[in-house]
Amino acid sequence: MIIVTPDGNFNSWYLNSYVDSCQLFYAYISQEVPQYIDEHFRSYQDARYRGITGLSMGGHGALSIALKHPDWFGVAGSMSGVVDLRAHSDAWEIDQHLGPYTEDSTRWAAHSVVAIAETIRETPHLIIDCGTEDQMLAENETLHQVLLERGIAHTYIARPGSQDWLYWEEAIVHQLLFFKKLFDEG
Secondary structure: OOOOOOOOOOOOOOOEOOOOOOOEHHHHHHHHHHHHHHHHOOOOOOHHHOEEOOEOHHHHHHHHHHHHOOOOOOEEEEEOOOOOHHHHOOOOOOHHHHOOHHHOHHHHHHOOHHHHHOOOOOOOEEEEEEEOOOOOHHHHHHHHHHHHHOOOOOEEEEEOOOOOHHHHHHHHHHHHHHHHHHHHHO
């Protein structure tokens, strides 16, 4: 397994910015990084052997990229993910990429994992993990319910903990084991 941890830049939200044309983190994380890996390392160039995961903002980015492009990533995960950007329209500088929520709520929905999940048909294998004391628990549970209602297979874990490194250090072990199992099955 090749593990790559690109810099998602604090508060990039893994978005191609509508406000600043120099901020193209969606393209960087979803296309440029995998292309670089394929060109410089011995890798399987098949979605079945490519996964993406992240925590908090990175959880949002990983799921949004993978849900929009299951042909690029066959497995995706999120730990303490911010999965509904609409619920945070006045936080974390998201509006610096999507513009003000009040001016284009449709744009915000198109980039929110919960809303994306309401429209998809095909998905990669998903693992979603969030602590029961995490401020993101409610929106992760909403995502879980949307996936259940749509009959989309996924693994959902909610266990004691909050949005911190103590939680994530354990969560990443579960994510990597999940990924390895799927990669081994090919």
